[in-house]
Structure formats: structure tokens, C-alpha cells
Amino acid sequence: MASLLTFQDVSKVYRNGVHGLNHVTFSVWPGEFVAVIGPSGAGKSTLLRSINRLHNVTGGHILIVGEDISRARGRHLRMLRRQIGMIFQNYNLVYRLSVLQNVLHGRLGYMSSVQGMLGRYCEEDKRKAIGILREIDMGDFLNTRAADLSGGQKQRVGIARAFMQEPQILLCDEPIASLDPSSAKIIMDMIFAMASRRRIACVVNLHQIDVAAAYASRIIGLRKGKIVFDGTPGELTDGVIEQIYGTAISQLNVKERAI
Amino acid sequence: MNIDENEQIVKMPVRPFYRHGGKIDVSVKGESPFIRRFLLGTAVAAIGSLYMLHIDWMQLGARAGSIVTIFGKMVHFNMTDIDFTLISFADTFSIMVLATVYSILSGLLFGLLASENIVRNRAVSMSVKAFFTFLRAVPTPVWVLLMLVCFGFGPIAGIMGLSIHTTAFFTRAFSQAFEDVPQDTIDSLEALGATRLQVIWCGIIPSSVTQLIAWIALRFEINFSECAILGMLGAGGIGFAISTSIQNYQYGQAGIAIFLVFLFAFYLERGFLFVKQSIR
Numbered sequence: 063m064a065s066l067l068t069f070q071d072v073s074k075v076y077r078n079g080v081h082g083l084n085h086v087t088f089s090v091w092p093g094e095f096v097a098v099i100g101p102s103g104a105g106k107s108t109l110l111r112s113i114n115r116l117h118n119v120t121g122g123h124i125l126i127v128g129e130d131i132s133r134a135r136g137r138h139l140r141m142l143r144r145q146i147g148m149i150f151q152n153y154n155l156v157y158r159l160s161v162l163q164n165v166l167h168g169r170l171g172y173m174s175s176v177q178g179m180l181g182r183y184c185e186e187d188k189r190k191a192i193g194i195l196r197e198i199d200m201g202d203f204l205n206t207r208a209a210d211l212s213g214g215q216k217q218r219v220g221i222a223r224a225f226m227q228e229p230q231i232l233l234c235d236e237p238i239a240s241l242d243p244s245s246a247k248i249i250m251d252m253i254f255a256m257a258s259r260r261r262i263a264c265v266v267n268l269h270q271i272d273v274a275a276a277y278a279s280r281i282i283g284l285r286k287g288k289i290v291f292d293g294t295p296g297e298l299t300d301g302v303i304e305q306i307y308g309t310a311i312s313q314l315n316v317k318e319r320a321i
Numbered sequence: 322m323n324i325d326e327n328e329q330i331v332k333m334p335v336r337p338f339y340r341h342g343g344k345i346d347v348s349v350k351g352e353s354p355f356i357r358r359f360l361l362g363t364a365v366a367a368i369g370s371l372y373m374l375h376i377d378w379m380q381l382g383a384r385a386g387s388i389v390t391i392f393g394k395m396v397h398f399n400m401t402d403i404d405f406t407l408i409s410f411a412d413t414f415s416i417m418v419l420a421t422v423y424s425i426l427s428g429l430l431f432g433l434l435a436s437e438n439i440v441r442n443r444a445v446s447m448s449v450k451a452f453f454t455f456l457r458a459v460p461t462p463v464w465v466l467l468m469l470v471c472f473g474f475g476p477i478a479g480i481m482g483l484s485i486h487t488t489a490f491f492t493r494a495f496s497q498a499f500e501d502v503p504q505d506t507i508d509s510l511e512a513l514g515a516t517r518l519q520v521i522w523c524g525i526i527p528s529s530v531t532q533l534i535a536w537i538a539l540r541f542e543i544n545f546s547e548c549a550i551l552g553m554l555g556a557g558g559i560g561f562a563i564s565t566s567i568q569n570y571q572y573g574q575a576g577i578a579i580f581l582v583f584l585f586a587f588y589l590e591r592g593f594l595f596v597k598q599s600i601r
Contacts, residue, residue: 114512116508116511116512140514140515140516141514142514143511143512143513143514144513144514146512147513148509148512148513150505150508150509152505154503154505154506154508154509155506155509156506156510156523156524156527156528157528158527158528158530158531159523159527163523167510167513167515167523168513170510170513170514170515170516170519170523171513171514171515172514173519175516175517175518175519176518178515178516178518178519178522178523179518179519179522179523181523223513224513227513227514
């Protein structure tokens with residue numbers, strides 16, 4: 063079985079000399095649910111955003127189903143990007159447009175410029191979009207303006223848009239960081255269920271270690287742009303967590319102290 | 322206590338400042354005297370201008386009465402040549418509409434080229450901006466005069482001259498609206514494989530459309546008053562009707578034309594307010 067995503071010795075050095083990623087190497091296989099954890103500034107976002115070239119890397123290769131996206135340009139880049147879905151912390155919808163229009167944006171990568179501009183989505187795509195929206199309980203909001211939705215609903219539209227792409231890989235950049243705890247659980251459950259039903263590999267950046275351990279089949283710990291842990295949730299001991307975050311475990315548990 | 326020693330330790334003394342005469346100074350310490358200098362400069366310029374123009378206050382006072390006389394003549398509307406006035410007014414309206422619509426189209430194009438988040442090349446967007454800043458710096462009447470030389474008297478020169486200035490205005494305003502679209506929105510569309518044109522049409526334009534409409538409505542208003550002036554330069558329209566009737570001492574006819582301009586401008590502004598309240 064071929065890997066969906068491979069990082070080969072990837073480095074990212076910002077112009078001010080800061081290392082965003084430092085010789086990162088790993089692979090993601092079909093069906094995996096990978097959680098990336100680490101302190102702020104460890105390079106989680108940089109890692110995720112370099113997968114679909116929202117950031118450029120300065121060294122190494124990133125292979126998407128065997129093709130190097132870090133060197134791809136123009137049409138080739140778009141062809142690779144449409145296989146990678148992405149869900150953002152701040153949803154990043156076009157808020158003036160309807161829920162359905164936002165979800166149909168997931169098809170833009172499969173359409174010509176002019177078709178996409180004129181909004182000429184085929185009826186089959188529209189039905190598919192409605193199907194996905196029903197699957198995530200958004201069937202009642204098809205023609206609602208995205209701006210009028212709550213945070214959790216906006217994120218569901220974000221999820222629907224990503225799955226509309228029929229991606230091979232799904233990237234989630236802090237998908238629940240802007241949500242209340244109950245919405246957060248619903249959203250994580252949805253991402254997990256929909257991805258595993260379609261056997262789409264997920265790479266999810268998370269702040270919450272407990273959430274990562276609950277959903278992920280594999281956890282990658284980043285610290286200062288380097289992978290310091292790569293294993294199953296079972297292997298993520300307190301000692302490992304302390305190593306990733308560089309602080310004592312008692313300092314990390316805000317919850318226990320508050321109670 | 323020795324005050325010098327004290328100041329070495331504490332930079333801002335925790336005691337009130339006293340002005341001359343023992344009163345406490347309540348103003349911000351170390352505030353730049355810019356505002357005071359600006360006002361002073363304005364006052365000096367005003368006095369200097371009065372001196373330069375040799376304003377004769379006595380004569381001004383003596384002739385002030387004629388304001389009343391002339392306005393009195395104007396409100397006695399004279400309906401002769403009303404058809405000419407109405408046609409001129411229709412000309413003005415058409416010049417305004419065409420100039421604004423043409424400028425919207427070209428302003429959209431150049432506005433996109435001037436936006437740093439759309440044209441990733443800073444040199445390109447900066448030079449487009451600089452070029453249109455130059456066009457904007459030259460007032461509309463000057464452009465119309467230049468176009469009058471090129472195209473001869475008539476509405477074409479008016480449309481062209483007004484379009485140049487309006488395009489420059491829209492380029493600036495639209496590019497600002499486009500640049501206000503969050504990078505996140507652009508990122509999310511690029512991440513799913515959208516082309517540059519799709520990002521513009523499906524993401525940037527819908528996200529900024531309320532701002533675009535507000536600018537367009539505002540410019541309709543400005544362009545109407547510009548049009549009224551342009552006629553006096555010979556570009557046709559209501560301005561021409563006003564200036565010719567005043568030159569022929571037909572104050573009643575001028576009064577009607579001015580009243581029409583006022584009426585239309587008033588309702589244009591009301592319409593603009595309505596547009597602003599209706600878009601969201």
C-alpha cells in the first residue's frame with residue numbers, strides 16, 4: 063500500500079532565520095487519523111499549511127500520493143490541492159454566500175475558471191452537496207447566508223465543503239479551538255465519522271491532548287519544528303507529554319486546578 | 322530634599338507642575354505642539370490671503386444687497402425655453418450615468434490589479450496605485466478641458482474627463498475593499514484548488530460587494546454635482562444651461578435649472594442613504 067502523504071526531510075526557515083520546521087520526516091497511510099500536538103509556535107500550523115502549499119518550505123520534499131507538491135506549479139498544483147481538503151479554526155467561509163454555495167466551492171478545483179465564475183454547478187453536484195449537508199444535520203440551512211450561522215454550524219459548512227472535494231487527505235487546523243465544549247465534541251465526532259466512513263486520512267492540529275488521545279490512531283508531537291514523538295495514543299505517557307511541552311504535567315492540567 | 326538627586330531616581334516626578342503664577346498645569350506633559358502650530362499657521366495664511374486679494378470690505382458691504390435682488394429674480398421661475406433646460410438636464414443625467422458605469426467596469430479591473438492580496442507582485446500593485454493617484458490628483462475640470470481639446474465640445478468630452486477621474490477614484494476605493502477581504506478567505510479557496518479567477522469571483526467579490534456598492538452610490542452623488550459644473554466648461558448639460566441663462570440675464574430660467582439640480586441632488590442623497598441602510 064502506498065502512502066498518501068510523505069514528508070522527506072522537510073525544513074522551513076523563515077526570513078528572520080527562525081526554523082518553522084526542522085528536518086521533518088514522516089508518512090501518512092490511508093485510513094489513519096493523525097493528531098499533531100505541541101506547544102504554541104512549535105510549527106503545527108506551518109506543518110499543516112505546507113502540505114497544501116499555503117506555505118512554501120525551504121528544503122526537502124512533500125509527496126502527495128507520490129507527487130511532489132512542494133515543486134508543483136499552476137495546473138499541476140491545483141490538481142494536487144483538490145485532493146487535499148482543509149478545515150480551518152475560523153471556518154474561512156465566504157460569509158455573504160449561502161450555505162449551499164459555500165459547500166459547492168468544494169467542486170471549484172474540478173471546474174474550469176469560467177464555469178466556476180458563473181456558478182455553473184451541475185445538478186449532480188448540487189444533490190451531492192445537499193446529501194452531505196443532511197449527513198451533518200444542516201439540511202434545514204441550505205439557502206441560509208453563512209454569516210447568519212452559529213460557530214458550530216459554520217464549522218459544519220466548512221466540513222461539508224472539504225468533503226465535497228472528495229479528498230484523499232483531510233487537514234484540520236485547530237478545528238475546535240473557536241468552539242464551546244459541546245459543539246467541539248459534535249464537530250470532532252463528525253470529522254471522525256465522515257472521514258472513517260470514506261477512509262480519508264486525517265491530519266489534525268490540536269491543542270487539547272485529551273481530544274487527540276480520544277480520536278487519533280496516531281499522535282505526532284512537535285517541539286521547536288522537530289518531531290519529538292510519533293506513536294499511538296497508548297504510548298503517549300506523561301513523561302512524553304512533558305517532553306513535548308517542555309513543562310511539568312501538573313502545569314498543563316488547568317482543569318484539575320480549577321476544580 | 323535635593324531635587325536633582327530625586328530626578329535621577331524617578332523620571333517623572335510625582336508632583337504637580339506649576340505654571341508661572343503658581344497655578345497647576347493640567348495638560349499632557351511633552352505633548353507635541355503640532356495642533357497649536359497648525360491652527361496658528363491657518364490663521365497666518367488667512368490674514369495673508371486677505372491682504373493679497375485686496376478685499377474691499379466697503380464695496381462688499383455696499384453690494385451685499387444685490388444677493389437678495391438676484392435670488393429674488395431667480396425664484397420668479399421663467400418657463401420660456403423650459404424644453405432646453407429639461408434636455409440639458411437629461412444630458413447631465415446621461416453623462417453622469419455613463420461615466421459612472423464605464424468607471425465601475427474599468428475601476429474593477431484596475432482595482433484588482435492594484436490589490437496586493439490579488440496581484441502577489443508588490444511592484445505591479447504599487448505602480449498601478451501610483452499611476453491612479455496621479456490621475457486622481459488632477460481635478461476633474463482639468464481632465465474635461467483636456468478632453469474638450471481632444472474630442473471637441475459636447476458630452477463625449479464630459480464623459481471621458483469624468484471617467485478618468487472616477488476610474489482613478491474607484492481603483493483606489495475598490496482595491497481598498499479587496500484588500501480588506503481576509504487572507505483566510507483567499508487561503509481556503511486556494512487550498513481547494515480554485516484558480517485565481519475563481520478566487521476573485523467566488524471569494525473576493527462576494528466578500529467585498531457591500532463596500533463596492535457603498536462606494537458606487539457615493540460616487541453617483543459626487544459625479545452628479547461634478548456634471549453640473551462640467552457643463553459650464555462646455556461639456557454640455559445643465560451647467561451649460563445655467564451659465565448661458567445667467568450670461569443673458571435670464572435669472573428666471575437659471576432659477577428653474579438650479580432648482581432642478583437641487584431637487585435631484587437631494588433625492589440622490591436620500592437614495593444613497595437608502596442604499597446604505599439596505600445593504601449588509
